[in-house]
Amino acid sequence: MKVILDTELKFEEHQKLKGKDSSKFAITTTDLSVHFGLKAAIKKINLKIRRNTVTSIIGPSGCGKSTLLRSLNLMHELTPRTKVTGTIKILDKDITEYDVINLRNKVGMVFQKPNPFPKMSIYENVISGYKLSGKNPSESFDDIVERCLIHSALWDEVKDRLNKPAISLSGGQQQRLCIARTIAINPEIILMDEPTSALDPLSTMKIEKLIHDFKNDYTIIIVTHNMQQAARVSDFTAFMFIGDLVEFDKTKKLFTVPTVKLTEEYITGKFG
């Protein structure tokens, strides 16, 4: 399916200014299927995700949203008996050409349930991933922590207690801490697996605002149960149903004039 971006020109200028290569797509999947044992979790997914956009993946439970997301940073490898066919291109390079560690440095992930490291302080949590990457710091750890906490809109709330344990924070704050930890490793793509489903509306709002602000720096893919959220935060929306990608289009279009009947039935609440 062909999607023409309204702001195509603007987008390319933006890329040039930032000195990135001109490729428009952060992620391309071709006939991507994932099997757990004999069961197919997702079937022949073809998806092209543009750089610096927010894409949501919606669909009823068990439709393979999370599986698709987790295959993009090879997290599915943690599950035994997983078989993947088809190709995934991340930033114009086939996923098999990446070292898995490097890949996960480029493709960060935020989980459904906030999972800060409980034995570490707020400060240590933010810097933990960066330390793992073993990069030579171009700025001091203090600067990285401050920058990432400011970016994740948590700095003002925690700047006086950076050495307190991370679990002393509220759920919403913990999730923003996890986002700070993810952006500290300087990824280009951020995968979010229902990042707000365990949070209250106010925290959800804060994180949605973050996603909006992040668009200039990152490509974001967010799995969500919440169709309003998809409509609010994303530029593109993919609708999945029992392992199939039913429709993928600009969010505005998918929610107003869907081309597939199934999509229409889902977004109008006839099932799901």
Place this chain on the structure above:
Amino acid sequence: MNKSIPPHGTEKVIISRKKFSDLIFENLTFVFALMILGIVLWIIYEMYFYSGESRSAFGWEFIWSNEWEPVRKEFGALAFVYGTAVSSILALIIALPLSLGVAIFLSELAPKIIKSTLSFVIEILAAIPSIIFGFWGIFVLAPFMRSDLQPFLQKYFGYLPFFQGTPLGTGLLTAGIILAIMIIPIITAISRDVLKAIPQSQREAAYALGATKWEAIKMALLNAKSGILGATVLGFGRAVGETMAVTMVIGNRADINISFFEPAYTMASVIANEFAEASEILHLSSLIEVGLLLFGVTFLINSFARLLIFSVTRNAEGR
């Protein structure tokens, strides 16, 4: 339909009968629970009471003196405390790295089939009677120690005072090795459970940040730290109290020697060896005081360990 409604009056009887049986049941189980506590207190009381003779004769000197001469009626437990402490610490030094390695392998790395087989074997190891370990110690380990391991240690580490003296086969080091084998199952099993209690989301968090397998495991170990310490202390407690196998390989001489090759004696061993033939009241009373000492030490060690393990598993969310 009318059948199901009991005639007026019987309703009350049924309810009260139920209550009565429940009452008996509850109280009975409560009494059983109290019995455990009662037995423990009783044991403490008896040991305290019967060690009175020795306590009044030697006072605190009992712990600081290493003279144990039944003939001259002099009793001091220091040599036994030393033997127990050193053999247990040696056991811990040998067992901890091994157990931790196995626990990590079992909880994080092993494929399912190996995991269940190995767990089974480890539980079997824990169930072997200690006398069997003692036999094995005498007939297999001690000769091996005498002809191979001790000469080897002497050759390469002989400059250390710990590895000097005659390689006898039996002694502190042999006891330490036997004890190590005996406490590996308990440390392994508990460490594995503690590691398993770390939620999967923690490992995913580490992997998603680009952690290698080893780094993710390190992260899990950091979370499990106090639980693993608890498992270690529990294993230590077991080593301190172990009697039969140690008695058979430690050499049974009430001496304090820096060398691990020398024979020694433990608190548990001296009680086992001398209790049957102690005819003097003071001798018997001293042995009971050694028992009291041993009880106190293991009680403290175990309480501490349980507390540590509890602090970890209490907050475990499951996987």
